[in-house]
Amino acid sequence: MERRKDLRELALEWVQRGRPLVGAGVELEIFVQEHRGLTVKAFGGEVEGLRYSHSRGVGVRALREGRLGYSYCTGLGWEDVKTAVEVAAANSLFSTADEYNLLPGGSEYTGEDLCIYDPETEETDSLRKVEMALELERLTLSRDPRVSQVETAVYADTVAHVAVASTAGVAGNYRSSDCYCYVFPIAREGDEYQTGFSFDLGVRPSDLDLGQVAAEASERALCLLGSRSMPSRRTTLVLDSFVAAEFLGMLAAALSAEAVLKGRSFLAGKVGETIAAPTVSIIDDGLLRGAPSTAPFDDEGVPSQRKELIGGGVLNGYLHNTYTAARSGTASTGNASRGSFRDRPRVGASNMFLQPGRGGREEIMRQVGEGVLVLQVVGAHAGANPVSGEISLGALGLQIENGAPVRPLREITLAGKALDFLRGIVAIGEDLRFLPFEGSLGAPTVAIADVMVAGRG
């Protein structure tokens, strides 16, 4: 085990050792990922679960005249990596040649401090982290007697070390640390139960504001007690920033150039067109200081960057990796992304967010007057289709009358087309917040006019 060696040096060394194994006609890329982490789950005043993780893996991409082969292994010994190099090269023989399959060349990476790593995360004692999970549960339960229990309260962190090197000249590595906490309280009144949720995240444990998370999570459950459905009607939606960020996830999938090139996006062929209200700007920024998906380079070693995908309601372009950029005759936007070392790079957003406007949630509800404040959507995986652009989701929230929330709602659905939602945006708040799940998506409160809300009664 060569653990003391820098991962970048190790990746470069393997590229050099792998090169003669695969022959001159094959380009090689080695991606190395090492994670250490701790997850603490609290329940009923006890530690329900404590999980220490330590994983290491290597992914090998081989390109033989446009034909792609991929392999991976766990462990960081040369014998394992050697097999993966040979298998990747052999796999490439079975793929179809595609002239746009290229490895990116070497680049200089930013020397600025991106604020994505703090040794405090590893140095903090595990007992302190255990205490944080227990404290989060305790604080959540202490808010209101109707918060009868907490389904789960979690503290988790990961310290990652990533490196990539290739025969095309890429060589880089970085360290990052992520800490987050979340809680799902259950509020009860009579026979009715409602669940709430909140979270916080940062690069070090001391970034997390447990009191704020406890308060917000409880409030999100409590405010839904007494909810019922409402008669179907077209109305204005006010999407809470959590919910707006979930919608942004659908947009991120449709903005992938891979989806566009392959006819799997409702945004295909719309560059230069006005696809959203003029107040809408959507930015993807892989260099956003301290944000969850910030890194000096993407998952194939292309420097991260900031780009405005939608500006003033006009679609400016898509997210690209090296392959989609070559095929589209443009440059990579630094959005190569892979789930883990087990996967070849595809396309994905880094930190994607809706540019905030003015006013908080209350102010936006006042502007809107009548409508529905949406606090939770259910079914986002199946109900927000980035291929067809169709949206059909269940929701919970509050009915807005005279500019203020008056009654909790459940068993309602929202339906329509994503483009109509985008064009129907009538207000954007200033309360931008990043949701760390499934990427890093940020949105403020958003109001959308004239949406079909269905219910009963």
Add this chain to the structure above:
Amino acid sequence: MIDEDVAFRVIGEALSRGGDFADLFAERRRGCSLRLEEEKVEDNTSGSEIGAGVRVMRGESVAYAYTNDISEASLMETARVAAAASRGGGRATVDLEMPVSSLPRLEEHPVELDTDDFPREEKIDLLRRADQAARETGAHIAQVVVMLGDSRQEIFVVNSLGELVRDERVRVRMVVQVVAARDGEIQTGHETPGMLAGYELFRHFPPEEAGRIAAAQALTMLDARPAPSGPMAVVIANGTGGVLFHEACGHSLEADAVYKKASVFMGKMGEKVASPLVNAYDDATLTNRWGSFSYDDEGVRAARTPLIEEGVLRSFINDRKRSLRDGVAATGNGRRQSYRFVPVPRMTNTYIEIGGSKKEEIISDTPLGLYALKLGGGEVNPVTGDFIFAITEGYMIRGGEVAEPVKGATLIGNGPRVLQDIDAVADDLDFDTGMCGKDGQAVPVCTGQPTLRVRELVVGGTTEVM
């Protein structure tokens, strides 16, 4: 994979600072995945993975640590981390019963065409056959994606009860996704045949059939009209319809949710929770089914568990922890995605058993309603039982006949209420494969049911009922 003596020493180390139970789970997995899109084989990946995890249970607390290095030194270190994390103290609170009884290796899910021997060229041929069949289904097919994956997972489980299990699981699955487009309208269809078996999967489910089904769905939906909204009778087709029971009831029957009082079925054992027409099972013993196995990920023998019989709640879905803590039978449902995760109670193949009606009778007996032929994903609040489901292929039923296709429809309701409102169950049980997510872990499952009717459900759509 791991020497028995080493395994016992690891368990001893895990309990060296106290605890009620400890186990070691190790796995070696190798797999291959291929992806065809735009008629090109664009991805061809194979790899291998080794890992092991040590768990120490102490009361309700579980400490877990894992590693990719299964050398003795590394496993002992991993056990030390888990032991320290369990915050024990003093001597071991259980007597180790070593050496152990090694449970028999079972050959109940035979593999005919082994994944290791199946040639790559033939795998590519399977992709092309599915792709071509989909493209030949109609003129408006815009894109076809075919993914094929196989895996061989060897597992090794040893615990402080002195049980040792070795098993191997071979799985193959194909996913076909089709995009159809016409005049700016885009619709999608998908089909996912899979088995706990080798490449004989495609003798049972020819790739052409998967391609045609996915394509037909996308093409049909191009002609669909916007779905109506409001309450109506809903006939849910056999096969994929089972996902509704899985999501809206199955998760609430998992014992961890019940223990946490986060289940609508809490305290209802032996009570009537469904229409007397409803019999539901979780059965990991079904031969070669996608969600089957011989032993679960805690080394417990797979079982057929009656969940609901004639409408009465019979059993929850248990894992080792709930079994040890609550003194109930382990039902063989302790599952995990891999060595990186702690096992939790999970469904396997979960289905509603056949009833006495015929599908044709149920439809002809429905004056106005919705026929949900294919359900997409859905989500459920296990505490309340409230759910929402996307209907990916749906039709109106008018005058007892299946009428025009509708799009953008969702089903919205409450699991226990729907169980009570089932008023007809047919005899055409079928299964569908899926990957079920819970606690950040995905495991293979089957959902199943015969055609059945729910008296009334709220359909969420974009128009009024006409």
